[in-house]
Amino acid sequence: MPEEARRRTRTNDPEGLRQKILDVAEAAFQEKGYHATSLGDLMRAAGVTGGALHHHFPTKKAIGLAVISERVAAAVEETWIRPVSTASSARDGVRNVFAMIADELDAQGFVRGCPLNNLAHELSLADSDFRAALERIFARWRDSIADKARSDRDGGNSDGATDPDGFAALTVAIYSGAMSMAKTAQDASMLRVCAEGFLEVRPRSPT
Amino acid sequence: MPEEARRRTRTNDPEGLRQKILDVAEAAFQEKGYHATSLGDLMRAAGVTGGALHHHFPTKKAIGLAVISERVAAAVEETWIRPVSTASSARDGVRNVFAMIADELDAQGFVRGCPLNNLAHELSLADSDFRAALERIFARWRDSIADKARSDRDGGNSDGATDPDGFAALTVAIYSGAMSMAKTAQDASMLRVCAEGFLEVRPRSPT
DNA sequence: TATAAAACAGGGTAACCGGTTTGTTTTGAG
DNA sequence: CTCAAAACAAACCGGTTACCCTGTTTTATA
Numbered sequence A, B: 001m002p003e004e005a006r007r008r009t010r011t012n013d014p015e016g017l018r019q020k021i022l023d024v025a026e027a028a029f030q031e032k033g034y035h036a037t038s039l040g041d042l043m044r045a046a047g048v049t050g051g052a053l054h055h056h057f058p059t060k061k062a063i064g065l066a067v068i069s070e071r072v073a074a075a076v077e078e079t080w081i082r083p084v085s086t087a088s089s090a091r092d093g094v095r096n097v098f099a100m101i102a103d104e105l106d107a108q109g110f111v112r113g114c115p116l117n118n119l120a121h122e123l124s125l126a127d128s129d130f131r132a133a134l135e136r137i138f139a140r141w142r143d144s145i146a147d148k149a150r151s152d153r154d155g156g157n158s159d160g161a162t163d164p165d166g167f168a169a170l171t172v173a174i175y176s177g178a179m180s181m182a183k184t185a186q187d188a189s190m191l192r193v194c195a196e197g198f199l200e201v202r203p204r205s206p207t
Numbered sequence C: 001t002a003t004a005a006a007a008c009a010g011g012g013t014a015a016c017c018g019g020t021t022t023g024t025t026t027t028g029a030g
Numbered sequence D: 001c002t003c004a005a006a007a008c009a010a011a012c013c014g015g016t017t018a019c020c021c022t023g024t025t026t027t028a029t030a
Helices: A014-032 A039-046 A050-056 A060-085 A090-108 A115-123 A128-154 A164-185 A189-199 B014-032 B039-046 B050-056 B060-085 B090-108 B115-123 B128-154 B164-185 B189-199
Strands: none
Touching: A014 A039, A014 A050, A014 A060, A014 A115, A039 A050, A060 A090, A060 A115, A060 A128, A090 A128, A090 A164, A090 A189, A115 A128, A115 A164, A115 B115, A115 B164, A128 A164, A128 B164, A164 A189, A164 B115, A164 B128, A164 B164, A164 B189, A189 B164, B014 B039, B014 B050, B014 B060, B014 B115, B039 B050, B060 B090, B060 B115, B060 B128, B090 B128, B090 B164, B090 B189, B115 B128, B115 B164, B128 B164, B164 B189
């Protein structure tokens, strides 16, 4: 029984709708967190009915897992892994990523934090499926930096760190922690302070 | 109209009950987060009725703020600020705290994460009162480490860092980030790796 | 074109949420 | 001992939650 102004033609675009749902879910989880985001919020923001949402994602958890494995992983890949792997050295790549992100945050005026760390803090204790998915991303993040540092060293680049794995772990830890403080302070300066302290030239020999 | 097995004597202990509520709230927020913890959870865990809870804390937010300013701040004071300030040097104090916490986590077999960072990630974007309270703790944490590093330097301790504020910021960032990874991996080893990389003896002069 | 499957619409629901209200019990100052 | 205030108990509220169910429309395949 069509209502008066029923849409004449409905275009089925399952993949497009799925991506739309993930778009709004990714943004909402980043702004408000997983628990604080209701399915109603997502339906409203995506302009999607409950039936459509339930068709693509049977549960809220399924949306969360898809956001993590498809969107958060891709974001890490794009902002960290690729820039570092194509840089002149691991140390130089890390320095550039820190600077780029700090500039971005200053430009937009507020700090929403690292998507991976935001979700990791909220979900890794609550659900082991979430935890496993998030840990995989952390591991890949560290491994990619360590690989770059290793290839620097093997290539005779003295700019590299002594221990590739330690350098990678430190990089991710410092970024995560600095971003945590930046988010709490709503000020990106802590990112610069930490990057400088971390990547400063090692003292040649104390005077 | 007393029920059959009514408690004969009720002991009015307002302060004790308040502390009991904060006890269970602190634990629940640490385990499940603020949003995922319902007032019903707290009532059940504390053995308190809704009326009593509402008498001490008018809103859930009031409980959250009290946990932050009374419990989380005290925890940072106890596990970080006091040990570092009484250590032989800032660097040595930081090293000891890292080791102590890693040992504790190994002993208990699971990682719940840093209470301050857990709440900071979940609440600092949602509510500015929460954010301000959390930022104050971060600032005091950094300041106390920087003060120690400054007094090292002024005392002629060459073990100290070049820049006290930078050292303090790096320390908090590395701890926060390493704990974030430890929580996601449910493995404390990342704390040790990062502490070693951070506090390793500076290379005297490359061979 | 016939037909099954997929895609979507939208109302419905039971449980639960944070918070309040009302009323009873205990305490302690005068 | 009196009695007002504090401390506590328990029922209760409207709103929201995640999820489900039934039915309709579109699309793919034959």
